[in-house]
Amino acid sequence: xxxxxxxxxxxxxxxxxxxxxxxxxxxxxxxxxxxxxxxxxxxxxxxxxxxxxxxxxxxxxxxxxxxxxxxxxxxxxxxxxxxxxxxxxxxxxxxxxxxxxxxxxxxxxxxxxxxxxxxxxxxxxxxxxxxxxxxxxxxxxxxxxxxxxxxxxxxxxxxxxxxxxxxxxxxxxxxxxxxxxxxxxxxxxxxxxxxxxxxxxxxxxxxxxxxxxxxxxxxxxxxxxxxxxxxxxxxxxxxxxxxxxxxxxxxxxxxxxxxxxxxxxxxxxxxxxxxxxxxxxxxxxxxxxxxxxxxxxxxxxxxxxxxxxxxxxxxxxxxxxxxxxxxxxxxxxxxxxxxxxxxxxxxxxxxxxxxxxxxxxxxxxxxxxxxxxxxxxxxxxxxxxxxxxxxxxxxxxxxxxxxxxxxxxxxxxxxxxxxxxxxxxxxxxxxxxxxxxxxxxxxxxxxxxxxxxxxxxxxxxxxxxxxxxxxxxxxxxxx
Amino acid sequence: xxxxxxxxxxxxxxxxxxxxxxxxxxxxxxxxxxxxxxxxxxxxxxxxxxxxxxxxxxxxxxxxxxxxxxxxxxxxxxxx
Numbered sequence: 139x140x141x142x143x144x145x146x147x148x149x150x151x152x153x154x155x156x157x158x159x160x161x162x163x164x165x166x167x168x169x170x171x172x173x174x175x176x177x178x179x180x181x182x183x184x185x186x187x188x189x190x191x192x193x194x195x196x197x198x199x200x201x202x203x204x205x206x207x208x209x210x211x212x213x214x215x216x217x218x219x220x221x222x223x224x225x226x227x228x229x230x231x232x233x234x235x236x237x238x239x240x241x242x243x244x245x246x247x248x249x250x251x252x253x254x255x256x257x258x259x260x261x262x263x264x265x266x267x268x269x270x271x272x273x274x275x276x277x278x279x280x281x282x283x284x285x286x287x288x289x290x291x292x293x294x295x296x297x298x299x300x301x302x303x304x305x306x307x308x309x310x311x312x313x314x315x316x317x318x319x320x321x322x323x324x325x326x327x328x329x330x331x332x333x334x335x336x337x338x339x340x341x342x343x344x345x346x347x348x349x350x351x352x353x354x355x356x357x358x359x360x361x362x363x364x365x366x367x368x369x370x371x372x373x374x375x376x377x378x379x380x381x382x383x384x385x386x387x388x389x390x391x392x393x394x395x396x397x398x399x400x401x402x403x404x405x406x407x408x409x410x411x412x413x414x415x416x417x418x419x420x421x422x423x424x425x426x427x428x429x430x431x432x433x434x435x436x437x438x439x440x441x442x443x444x445x446x447x448x449x450x451x452x453x454x455x456x457x458x459x460x461x462x463x464x465x466x467x468x469x470x471x472x473x474x475x476x477x478x479x480x481x482x483x484x485x486x487x488x489x490x491x492x493x494x495x496x497x498x499x500x501x502x503x504x505x506x507x508x509x510x511x512x513x514x515x516x517x518x519x520x521x522x523x524x525x526x527x528x529x530x531x532x533x534x535x536x537x538x539x540x541x542x543x544x545x546x547x548x549x550x551x552x553x554x555x556x557x558x559x560x561x562x563x564x565x566x567x568x569x570x571x572x573x574x575x576x577x578x579x580x581x582x583x584x585x586x587x588x589x590x591x592x593x594x595x596x597x598x599x600x601x602x603x604x605x606x607x608x609x610x611x612x613x614x615x616x617x
Numbered sequence: 618x619x620x621x622x623x624x625x626x627x628x629x630x631x632x633x634x635x636x637x638x639x640x641x642x643x644x645x646x647x648x649x650x651x652x653x654x655x656x657x658x659x660x661x662x663x664x665x666x667x668x669x670x671x672x673x674x675x676x677x678x679x680x681x682x683x684x685x686x687x688x689x690x691x692x693x694x695x696x697x
Contacts, residue, residue, distance in 0.1 A: 352659065372626075382625060382660045447624075447658050502626040604634040608624060611637070611657055 142365070142485060144581050147326035150186075151200065152486050153178055155332055158204040159490035162338040171201045196221040200329065207331035214331045214463040215315055217306045221327035224304035225287040229269045232260045235281035247276040292322035294544035295418065314417040316544060316568040317460030317577030330460045330578060334487065336477045340452050341379040349452060350381035352444050354437065354475075356457030357387040357506075357514040358573040360593040361586035362481050368593075369500030374493050375456070375484070376501060385503060386455065387510030389440030391605030394509055394522045396433035398530045401523070404429070406562045409519055411435045413465035414568035418547060423555050429564075434471070436513060437462060439609075441474035446612045452476040456484050458576025461568070480578030507599035514590045516542040516572035519565045526602065538563040543570035618653050618693065623669035625660035633668045635682035643689050653693060 143149050157174045161167050175197035181190040199218040207216050238258030245253045245260070252266035253273060260282070262273070274282040289306050290298050297312035298319060306319075306328065319328045344351045353375045363371050372383045393411055401407060410416055410431040419426050434442065441453040454477045455462060466475040479487070488495060509526065512518035517540040527536055539561040541547045547566045553559040569575050574586040599605070620640060624633050637655070644653050661669045663676060670680045672692050680688055 384626075384659060444659060447656070502630055504626040504629045505624070598630060599634075604629075607634065607637060608657055611655065 142363075142580050143482075144583075145321075147324070148482060148580070150178075150197075150326060151204075151329065152482055154197065154200040155204045155334055155483050156486040156490045158201060158332075159334055159338060159487055162335055163342075163490070167205070167335075170205065171198050174198075174201045192220075200326075203329045204332045205335055206333060207329075211310075212464075213308060213310050213313055213315060215308060215313065215317060215320060215460060216329060216331065217308055218327050218329060219305045221325055222305040223325045223327065226285055229284060229286055230262055230267060230271065230274060231283055231285045232262060233281050233283055235279050236260050236277075237279055237281070239278075241278075243276040243278065244273040244282060247272040288322045288324055289319040289328055292318040294318070294548055295422065312421060314414040314421065314544070314568060315461040315464050316414040318544070318569070320460060321577040321582070330463065330480070332479070332483055333463065333477050334479055334483050337454055337479050337487070340454065340477055344381075344452065345379060349450060350448055351379065351452045351454060352448070353380040353383045354386045354389070354440050354444070354453060354455050355383060356437075356455070356459065356573060356576075357385065357390070357511045357590065357593065358458045358576060358579065358586070359456070359481065360511075361514075361574050361589040362458070362580050363485070363495065364581065366495040366498075367500060368503060370495045370498045372503045373498040373501040374488050374495035377493050377498070378487060378491055380454070381451070383501070383503065384440060384444065385505040385510070386436050386440050386457070387506030387513060388605050388608075389434075389436035389438070389443070390510035390513040391507050391602040392439045392443070392609045393433050393436045394513075394519065394526070395530065395602050395606045395609070396439075397431050397519070398523060398527060398532050400431055400433060401527070401532050401536065401563065402534070406564070407431050408564040409566055411513060411519065412567045412569075412573075413459070413461040414544070415541075415547060415566035417461065417464075418544070418566075418568070419551065423551050426551065426554055429554075435465065436510070437466070438471045438474050442472070443609065443612055445474055454479065456481065458569075458573050458579040460577050481576075481580050482578050485580060504598055505605075506597060507602050507605060508594040508597040509602050510605065511594040511597055512590060514573045515587050516540055516567045516570070517565070518572065518590075520563070522602075523563055529601075536563050537561045538565065541566040542572070544568045618673050619656055620653060620693075621656045621658045621661065621671045623659070623661045623663075624657045625664070625669075627664045628660075628668045631668050632682040636668045636670065636680060636685050639682060639685045640689065643686065643693075647694065649693070 161170050175194035179190050179193045184190045184193050187193045236259050250266045252263045254261050297309045299307050301307050320330050360368050375383045406429050408429050437455050453475050455475050456479055458481050463478045466478045509522040520538040520540040541550050574590050575582050622633055622637050663669045668680045670677045677688055
């Protein structure tokens with residue numbers, strides 16, 4: 139199973155989620171918090187922490203997260219204080235590679251006089267240091283390094299703080315739940331809540347009542363599960379008890395169509411498909427809220443469409459995204475989506491149910507156009523607007539910009555807030571590269587974009603017209 | 618009458634959107650907008666040959682973008 143995940147921390151999370159799902163099906167969850175850690179770390183030797191007791195204590199927290207986490211905390215991401223290794227605080231650090239030279243470029247470069255030479259070695263006064271990094275750049279030996287905590291470094295909007303006891307804490311007023319910290323913490327001390335138990339309940343109930351449960355899968359899925367064909371993954375998901383598997387990209391087609399309609403009216407617009415981008419504007423630049431597209435996100439759009447054609451059904455979204463776990467509970471979605479699980483959790487689900495997708499037959503997947511499918515990459519929506527705007531009657535000049543990752547979003551929203559952003563169609567994706575590099579992907583990397591483009595090119599529909607027809611047709615249908 | 622066209626993956630590949638477009642124009646051509654309701658459904662559970670279509674719950678056999686017109690005439694207009 140190692141080959142499926144990028145990191146050992148993901149593997150650990152997977153083991154816990156899988157064990158929780160197995161127990162949910164065996165109606166054996168009462169002692170899960172105590173028993174699963176012992177199953178995963180049987181002892182007597184420890185290889186992750188100081189002792190097996192600490193390892194088990196951390197694992198108990200992971201089990202708690204796999205079972206839904208703290209219900210009173212609205213954030214879907216939580217830090218596990220017991221798992222946090224309290225990484226060193228100093229941001230710039232003089233390593234033993236310091237030669238104690240005569241030039242002292244480090245000293246000269248420091249604007250605050252924070253560097254002194256003690257016993258022919260540079261020393262940084264933490265009180266005076268403003269973390270500008272000039273000393274590190276100036277040292278000809280590269281002897282001064284930046285020791286940023288990976289979580290703090292990953293959080294581009296400074297929502298992660300370090301407590302007095304040196305553990306990481308999330309500031310819920312700032313956090314947009316992008317999940318970058320989850321993937322970047324090397325100790326796995328920041329974790330996304332899992333709703334797999336809700337998904338098990340939905341599927342169990344459906345089995346009894348013959349209710350139809352639809353899985354909507356994010357287009358980034360084609361860059362994942364590389365040991366099998368996408369058609370086999372679809373078959374595997376059906377074997378879990380889902381009635382049908384439908385592309386979220388179909389919703390993306392509709393979102394794109396609606397956004398082009400909106401563009402006819404609006405002078406400036408920001409996209410609505412990335413919940414973290416939307417949340418960023420809402421929390422950090424409330425003045426700009428008026429520009430957020432009112433079109434529902436692809437997930438919500440396709441779920442609403444399914445519920446219109448099949449009113450008593452349930453819909454579960456499967457994707458790479460952390461903030462979708464928050465979005466689906468928002469009032470504005472009208473309960474269209476009943477549960478959200480991640481690609482990581484899907485792998486755990488398949489294995490917990492003993493489904494080896496690589497051996498399965500193939501089930502077709504074809505609901506969306508090329509444009510909906512490439513929503514998975516940064517720049518995808520922009521490409522859609524550029525290529526289709528004339529066909530869909532957008533006559534005004536569209537000057538688009540695709541903001542790739544929260545850092546670019548932050549810089550450009552500052553500009554927009556100051557009235558200095560010239561573009562009028564602003565696509566934003568919190569994850570660098572887009573959803574195909576979402577925090578809850580099994581594998582991350584530059585190659586994922588190749589798979590997404592290929593999948594787009596394979597679509598039967600090369601235009602969003604078919605999805606729009608369907609949207610128009612079902613719009614009038616009874617709820 | 619309610620005509621339901623399957624828009625699941627298999628039927629989509631066999632042309633369900635073309636079938637929908639043809640049915641829409643046939644309904645308009647015969648001014649049946651008030652009598653025939655065209656609806657869509659994800660998988661009607663009969664993935665076989667052609668696009669799965671039902672008329673008031675009755676399965677229509679062998680619907681494709683090519684055959685839909687004659688089947689419509691038979692089932693809706695009663696022309697044999």
